[in-house]
């Protein structure tokens with residue numbers, strides 16, 4: 135199986151939509167539990183979460199240029215959601 139199932143993809147989209155709120159500690163308990171569970175099983179969303187955290191930390195520590203690589207990873211992630219034929 136190389137293709138993501140539709141429900142899996144829907145879960146990824148839902149996760150990415152609440153991910154920032156979750157990382158800011160603003161998601162409700164149920165959402166937070168769902169996101170945490172998904173992040174453990176989904177490498178792509180786990181990577182996205184780490185990327186957001188790296189950006190947040192860079193912003194908090196006053197660094198003015200956010201890691202270029204992190205931004206590129208985010209773009210690659212959103213592209214990978216749109217392009218499901220190589221979900222490896």
Ligand SMILES: [Zn+2]
Pocket residue numbers: 145146149172176177178179180
């Ligand atoms: Zn995912």
